[in-house]
Amino acid sequence: MTLSSRAGPVEILRDINLTIHGGETVGIVGPSGSGKTSLLMVMAGLEQVTSGRVMFADHQMSTLNEDQLALIRGEHIGIVFQSFNLVSTMTALENTALPLEFSGASEPFERARALLEDVGLSHRHDHFPAQLSGGEKQRVALARALAPKPSLLLADEPTGNLDGKTGGEVIDLLFDLHKAHNTTLVLITHDEALASRCQRQIKIEDGRITTSADNKIAKVQ
Numbered sequence: 001m002t003l004s005s006r007a008g009p010v011e012i013l014r015d016i017n018l019t020i021h022g023g024e025t026v027g028i029v030g031p032s033g034s035g036k037t038s039l040l041m042v043m044a045g046l047e048q049v050t051s052g053r054v055m056f057a058d059h060q061m062s063t064l065n066e067d068q069l070a071l072i073r074g075e076h077i078g079i080v081f082q083s084f085n086l087v088s089t090m091t092a093l094e095n096t097a098l099p100l101e102f103s104g105a106s107e108p109f110e111r112a113r114a115l116l117e118d119v120g121l122s123h124r125h126d127h128f129p130a131q132l133s134g135g136e137k138q139r140v141a142l143a144r145a146l147a148p149k150p151s152l153l154l155a156d157e158p159t160g161n162l163d164g165k166t167g168g169e170v171i172d173l174l175f176d177l178h179k180a181h182n183t184t185l186v187l188i189t190h191d192e193a194l195a196s197r198c199q200r201q202i203k204i205e206d207g208r209i210t211t212s213a214d215n216k217i218a219k220v221q
Contacts, residue, residue: 012038014207016052022151025178025185027195030204036188039204040156043186044077045069056152074103078145078153078183080174082160084137086129086144092116092136093125096143103148115143118180119173135166142174146181153183157190171197 013035020026030036041047042054045061054061059072073079086095093112100108116122119139129137138158145153155174159167171194178185187198195201203210 012207013042013049016209018202018209020184020186022184023182024200025175025187025198027187027189027198027201028204029189029192029195029201031190034204035207036190036204037156038207040079040154040186040188043152044079044154045073074099075148076151078148078150080138080141080145080153080155080158082157084129084134084141084161086137086140088129091126091128092121092132092140095129095140096147099144099147105148108147112143112147115147116140118146118177119143133166134162135170138162138170139173142170142177146177146183149181150183153178153181153185154188155185156188158187159189159191159194 016039018039028036028039038047042049042061043056045054045056045064049062052062056072056076061069061072064072087098090098093109093116096115097108097112100111105111113122113125116125119142121136121139121143124132124136124140127136129140132140138161142158158174159170162170174185174187175197177183185198187195189195192201
């Protein structure tokens, strides 16, 4: 994967060969700038590769337009970001219901209430992000990511803006909900101890998976 810059083309990901199976938990670990987040963005269809293929289920992501990619994300992929990415003018309930409203799901607010209860925030429905702690914001973000019942959950440094105790609680909740919702979980982190909680750990350095094969196919089944 190559991006343009003022200094010329920059290779971000190189020689990636990765298969992730349904229901699996995978920790992708590496130092800052190693390409972890770029790999997650490619998996989610938020960035397009300049060579090779990215497969999600039966879809070749690199051949789809933005509307088609948005539809797949809305129905099948949940994403939890380090910076929460909540809408500041919406309550916790409205933030959680947002992807359900976009998809035209029935009873979006009833489903959102149930999800907020699952993450321990049934008492925070009407609070705005500015009124929530960091841990509470990430719990809302997790509820929102799970709202469409995705088959794939991507978490990008989900504890990066949290203190150790709160981060540990969020990670415990993340794994508990992964099991309860039977999702595939890909966890991006710089913390090897955190990655070790996953069934499989993949190290990435300088845009390369250290155990990568020769061909350039990243496949999510």
